[in-house]
Amino acid sequence: MQRKLVLLLLLALLTAPTLVGFAQEPDGLPVDVPREDLWVFDQIFRWQTVNNFNVWRIGGSTPFHHALMLETFWNRDQETGEFIHALAAADPVYNDDFTEMSVELRPGVMWTDGEEFNADDVVYTIETIKANPELGQGGWHPQLVDFDVAVEKTGDYSVSFTLNRSNPRFHTLFESRWNGVYMMPSHIVSEVEANLADGENLGAWVWEAQDVVVLGNYLPVEADPNGYWELFKRRDDPENSLAGIITGGSGPPYALSIFYGNENIKKAIAMSRNELDVYFDVDIESFEFTLDNAPNARSWYTDFPWAYPNEVSSRQLAMNHESDPMLQNKDVRWALALALDIVEMQTEYIGGVAKVTPFPVPPTAKLYNLYHGPMTEWLTNLQIDLGDGEMYNPYDPTVPDQIAAWAEEQGFAVPGEPYEVFGAGWWKYDTDAAEKLLLKAGLSRGGDGKWMTPDGEPWVLDLQSTPDENDAFRMAQAAFDMWTDFGVEVSFSSLDRQSSFDPNQHIGAYEISTPWTSFALASGDMWPNIRGHHSRYYAPVGEDYRPLGGDSRRRLRDDTIDELIDAMATVNPVSQEAENVELGIQFIQNWVENMFDITCIAFKKFVTWDETYWTGFPTAENPNYQPLYWFQGGKYAIQNLHPTS
Amino acid sequence: MQLLRTYILPRIAQWAVVIFVGVTVTFLIPRFSPVNPIDDMISRMTAFQTIDPQAVVAMRANMEDLYGLDGSLLDQYIAFWRRLLAGDLGPSFQNFPAPVSEIIGAGLPWTVGLLTTTTLISWLLGIFVGSLVGYFQHQTWAQVLERLVIVIYPTPYLITALILLIVFAFYIPLFPMVGGAQGSPALTWNYISSILRFGFLPAMSIVIGGFAFRFIMAKALSTTEIASDYVQYAELAAVPKRRIVMSYVIRNTMLPHVNDLALSLGAMFEGALIVEVMFGYPGLGSKLFTAIGTSDYNIIMGITLLSIVGIATGSLIVDLLYPVFDPRVRLR
């Protein structure tokens, strides 16, 4: 009797919620919107800033939702390198000494409340950001102050900027790959400003979802107070949004960004449950899981090597030039490069899915033609001294062909020329040459075959990486294994990014590490990305380089680098492109000859979409826009989506 | 009166000291972290774009000023207490200028809801089943149940949660993977049932472990109890077994259980960190975890303060009520 009662009660207690689960569709999305009206995308991380769309204020979150809502003058497409006219109707026009820039604006772009965008909005935005240090996003405020920028309305749809000194790259503040000076609705913000209490400023202004007025195609509806998701609704007149004007598409009625957690597999599972339409990136295991379990999912290529290969960045084994004294010797750095088997690294460790590059510029279609292609001859003829006057050509242009051969052996078809799919050549895998270089540097092999320093001490290298970047981590594992095989004692630590990997880079507490860098923007311009290497931003080991504002994580000082950066600063990247690229090539040549770091691969992204509900994403067959939806230029891909059925 | 002076007042004084020490320790520790909230934010801004070096320097200065991080440690500590006593927990750094109290307010209902429910369910179920098993310990079903619990009980939480996630979110995709409910709060069946659905897996992970713990306690206590003379007499007098278990055994073993309940309810405010992180549940635990990673000092302080006060008060209440239940304490 009691037994039955107990069992019954237990059963009831345990099954009640299960029944609730059964009673409903297995629908795990946190919003109540019909699935066929909803496009669900991966939010990448959990929002810290919640329900505050004042994106101009200092601090704040990294803006993954900007592409849906905000606009500036120009965008840069990473796939094509194309300079897209957004709010500006044409290229920037400078005067001869680059102290004035005038911009033609595009008429007919509407704010979501029905007002038309015009020159008043530009003037108000610039003056407001310049006047308020609290509106410090993107570092725009200090730059406007630094050049003491004056802005003038020269017509309803034209403005002109005056600077206190020459700046041939002033327009890049308004050229967005990721972020750029976003225009404010002057009729809204000026009212907010007028109603501020004494002592308050616009930094403390909280712009909640229901009050937001934007130029983009989507308006925020609801934000999870805990930061796991945000829901957006398409504006009533998508044809008047800038993205609508440019693409002619209207996009899904609702868009939901959602964070499934840090583990890659959770995104893959969510996609297999039809609860995620596109994700940002995963490791190859989770990607294969997606292919097996989400029948309508695909990435850039339908088949091998699947992933989108053209995000503009690259991965390197970066050296701290003030750490191990051995690493300060160019021959030792070259030896480490020649002891790496790039083909094995790219295939066995990384699965054959990333492009190879011997210097920190990714071989995307545009950048390959600007840098890798023109430099092939120089690279092939490059010689290094192995000691005793023996000259050696380290470059191996056949690397992409070797990878293609591997792929065919695996039963994969290679979709294009090997260099298009697998990137540029790389350094030969030649341990004999590496051996000679180390001997030349005064090192010797001990009894156990391990390398010893000239002082007769065991030579131990410290290698740090962080597992959250899959490719960087596997690259580090490969380097560890190959260097160990070559007799170099390596201590390898895998560190958590936030708590130790990044901090160690900041203060120079590493010998070899795996950051990401691209020397060139999608446009091909290098100066904005390399200026931080100027020795005026140098910070010694032990000091954080960031307060100085530059990029001294490598603790590197080199006169040639300084000269070239100074020379490029005066060149306009649009009107003087050839000269700018030529200086860039000289910069890379200096970098390569000295082997300042060992760059291995470019970025790839398993940006993957499931076509169960939405189709029309850019693909290798139809590369109309970049599929990187989290960048500003990603909005055009979103605008082109249409229902599958 | 004697009791008040020798027992109650010192106990209350201890409560205050304990909170003060606890708060001071949690104020100091994050400030030794190598992660500085401002640099962290700048790193995130520059991860995807390049910013002019001079502009970065200017931004740093602006932020230090804004967040009140520019004094010495002692200045910050004094300012912290001054603010706290005025009831102000300060702003979040990452979500500036939102006040910490608002951020805690957003997570609190989820944590309290999840943990009150699961604590009570596992407590009641554990006592009930545990006492029954203690009473019927020679029956097969009781022995099977006990062995099962012995394997479940020591298994780390994390592993239980991981297994539940794999089974019920992928192989049998019944339950959601992230979030607390569906849609905006409303008194509709849809919303309320979604709370149950979204909370089910996190709740199960907590209930399984909590139940096993309570079960083992209750079984041990009731095993001792049934050896007592009065139970033997009751059995001889043919009192129905159900009544023996319910009215005598469970009732007489309740004191330590009630004691523990008060303590675990007090400890609730720190949230169910692992479970919340694993299931993307919007409570205080996962908030705290993120705040630690980004050195959002004020949020770390706000949540730990709540938790410290909760635990200290829970144990204070237990201690103050003890003399009421147990006369021997009064004599000491």
Add this chain to the structure above:
Amino acid sequence: MLTTIRDLFRFSLSFRFGSLILIFVAIVVVTSFFAPYPPEKRRVVPRKFRGDPPSLQYVLGTTALGQDVFWMLTAGVKNTLIIASIAVVIGRGIGVMLGMISGYLGGAADRIIQSVVESVIVIPRLPLLILIAVILKGELTFVSLGILIGILDWAYPSKRYRAQVLSLRERDFTHTAIFSGMNTVKIVIQEHLPFIIPYMLADVVSGFLFSIGIEVTLSYLGLNDLNSLSLGTMIYWANEWSSIFAGKPWVMIAPVTASIIMVVGFYLVSIGISEYLDPRKRLVRLQAHQADLALELEREGASSAGVAVATAGRKEKDE
């Protein structure tokens, strides 16, 4: 001590079972010293066997990067036990010392120590551990992790030892000993230690339980030395490389099963010892002490099994 263990074997089924498991664990640990190569090393398994399921040659399977799961597991179990041992020695060391001092001295010393203990207890432990682990991350090794766990796991034990001492002090036999002129040290060593040692045994075992759980949890959050092998880091990597879903579930199953078996083993042993301490069975065995003595022992420990359970019980609240 030896008689205790012999008694335990004779009377307690769970102790017998648990110690069998622990002996097995010990064998695994010893095996780890015979690994043919450092087990964390990649590319040691020939290419054609990489990522293979368990087979005769590779009993627990291999990973895609060419490691043998069996050798990884032996090292993992060993290292996890090292962490736990350090934590237990430190945590219980501080706990026993403070508890005994507090219990025997009483008065002002007792009050001060108790205030400190209470202050430590109210600080939420898992978040604090995470915070410190984040701060120390770069330098965190197995030893420092063990020390860290130990430093944070003494407050509850010390409270319980104090309670034990207090109850022993009130026993009739203590009074008898005092009246018969025995000195304090002698009383502590001859009369009280025989009670405290088996109690400590059970407590130490539950300390292991707690430390293993914390090690696994911290590693899962990526806050351990991820490049070395422990059960926790094995679970971390298996999870990081999605082994269950990528068709290599054995990489995950091995450390998870091992940690469950290990904690169950420890737990069974601790139940065995607790049962041994159980007043009624003790009565049967010893037939010497009065009945009220046993009852009091039970009250002070909250319950006989509660002795072992209480430490691990805190785990619940933490997680």
